[in-house]
Amino acid sequence: MSNSIKAAMQNFAVSQALKYIEGNPEENIPKLMELVDKYTPEDWYSSQRNAIREAIEEKSNWYQLILRLYELAPGVRKAFFQNFLFNASLKGGAIQEEAKEKYGCNIPWAILLDPTSACNLCCTGCWAAEYGNKLNLSLEDINSIVRQGKELGTYMYIYTGGEPLVRKKDIIKLCEMHPDCEFLAFTNGTLIDEEFCHEMLRVKNFVPAISLEGFEKANDSRRGQGIYQKVQDAMARMKAHKLPFGVSTCYTNRNVEDVSSEKYFDLMIDSGALFVWFFHYMPVGNDAALELLPTPEQREEMYHRIRAFRQTKAIFSIDFQNDA
Ligand code: SF4
Incomplete structure (x- = not known):
């Protein structure tokens, strides 16, 4: 044919x-x-x-x-279907195969990039505060990465950081420049206001994964006083606008019981999250808080609980360290 x-x-x-x-x-x-x-x-x-x-x-x-x-x-559902399921998987997969043959190397399904090292929070054990706001990729450089990626068949882009949404305007601009791509950002969620929800509805191809580390006490003990409530407000706003979003949960030996509980899964679903991405705490830097590392037993327990909830809960759960 x-x-x-x-x-x-x-x-x-x-x-x-x-x-x-x-x-x-x-x-x-x-x-x-x-x-x-x-x-x-x-x-x-x-x-x-x-x-x-x-x-x-x-x-x-x-x-x-x-x-x-x-x-x-x-409109958002349609863009998600077109970009994530068709462009990033079917159409992109075929282009990736050709590029793989041509260049003799693997082509990634998704490209991860840090638009900035800056962040508006200062969580215990995070390296972002040490780097400050000095490291930024220009809009032109990010645009060039996406353009080159699409030529190789990559239509999925994942922002990490720092806090990507301190570059809100550029993030939205990139969604406009590449309406055929799906953009996901790991974000602390505190900068998702009403205006940004309207921008997400307008461009349709941006999906946040908001950091949440359990219930209020556990979350705020590492991420800062009042952050839990700000995240709840951001999720309520997005749910009201029928926007897609997920949760990103870093588990430590302090919050592992909370975040592996049925109550936590139900909280995420009720809040409107479609997916949750679990990572275990990884200490970075000389002053990293080693005492937050989960024990081997806690990691094993977490492994089993995620898999058990996959059988019963209407949320897509990803176990970053163990699914790979
Ligand atoms: S929000 Fe994320 S990047 Fe910012 S300090 Fe906290 S963990 Fe680090």
Whole structure:
């Protein structure tokens, strides 16, 4: 089959699929799966596809999570589907394969970058305060990285830091410059105000992963007084605007009980988070707080609890150190 026919078929399939992500999810989710089966090779993500099919049949927690995606603002949901599922995975995957052959090296599915080392907080054990606000990537440099990445088939960009949202205006500008990419940022969440929510709704392709480290006492003991409430306010704002977001949780030997509890998972889901990314505390620098390191037993317990909640809770849980 020629490349142009293949591309035309793919475009047709995507335009059909975009119709199915609107309207009644109970009717359209099975149709969406039929379309995926028809237009993608059988061995592509076959285990994930089987798992989704099972989830639909059993109406499991994963199915509940898919239903939650249908609650997002329509334009944002469409951009997420187009950029994250189609551009970053199917279309990007094919370009990456070609680039891999051509250059003889691996091409990443996502590119991580730090727009700035600056941060408006000063959490215990974090290196950001030591670096201050001296290290910044210019808008032009970030734009160039994304342009070059897209040529190689990479459509997913993840900002870390520092606090990426101290560069709010540039972050939004980059979303506008590359509407075919999905941008995710690990953020402390304190700079997500009403105006920024409107900007996210306007550009549609930005997803925050907000740091939360348990309930108020545990969270604020490392991140600062009042930060828990600011994060709750930011999540409530995004939920009200039907914006997608997740949580990023660093676990230490002090908060591990909190963040591995059912109550914590329910809190994240009720707050509107679609995913949670767990990391264990990693000390950096000469003055790092070694006493916060989780013990081997705590890490093992965390490993099992995350996997147990994956079977029951309507939130996508990623175990950074162990899933890789
Ligand atoms: S918010 Fe993040 S980058 Fe800023 S001090 Fe805290 S841990 Fe470090």
